[in-house]
Amino acid sequence: MDISKSVVIVTGGASxxxxxxxxxxxxxGGKVVILxxxxxxxxxxxxxxxxxxxLFAKTNVYEEEDVKSALAQAIDKFGKITAAVNCAGIGNAQKTYGRKGPFELDGFKKVINVNLIGTFNVIRLAAEKIAQNEPDENGERGVIVNTASVAAFEGQIGQAAYSASKGGIVGMTLPIARDLAELGIRVLTIAPGLFETPLLGNAPEKVRKALGEMVPFPQRLGQPHEYAHLVESIFANTMLNGEVIRLDGAIRMQPK
Known part of the structure; x- marks a missing residue:
């Protein structure tokens, strides 16, 4: 897919x-609708x-009407949607049972709602719009990129909710890619490792440095532009489909 001709929905697109x-x-040269x-x-x-x-559209990704409204605004302004990149997500560190008692169920539900259900909500509604595009010379109508995490595979202590939500994204990548294949829509997931994002933004420099040194190579936190570059590569390479790509400097997370 030609990024210069793309109209892309990006959830969590403001940070x-x-x-x-x-x-x-x-x-x-592409157009972006920031949700x-x-x-x-x-x-x-x-x-x-x-x-x-x-274009900016204030959107709660797990609310159906919010997403429908954002997509309608995108079509009104740019005439089409060719891709969706799902970056919206939250975390919640709490043990299943600890000093404060059992994991708060509402907290668990919130993480699942935003990270997993929100991602699927955007996928299903964006796919409806992307399917209306004329296919290109490769028969492609568009691309959907989701964001999981290495926590989907090596969740640490206190990450039950986060790991469950990201593991769900990993698990639905292939079946959704198969669902949408006949429409010429590719579906992939990126699983980042430790990245310099707002989730780590409040951590002291000493902590961020120590986290970076956990990465085999390069020994630093990932930079958001490196994620963005992988998205661009996914757009360009039509053979990439139905895969989860780790972007993690070879890190394998320890229990804590």
């Missing part, structure tokens, strides 16, 4: 991995990158 993806797509709850940050990005190239 972290999503913001880097937004910036990269626009820099290559995020942070209106101040989203509108600021639109001002910076230009209204001709971007």
């Amino acid at each position: 972290g991995l999503g913001e880097a993806t937004t910036r990269n797509i626009v820099s290559k 995020d709850l942070n209106a101040d940050r989203g509108l600021s990005l639109v001002d910076e990158l230009g209204e001709a190239n971007t």
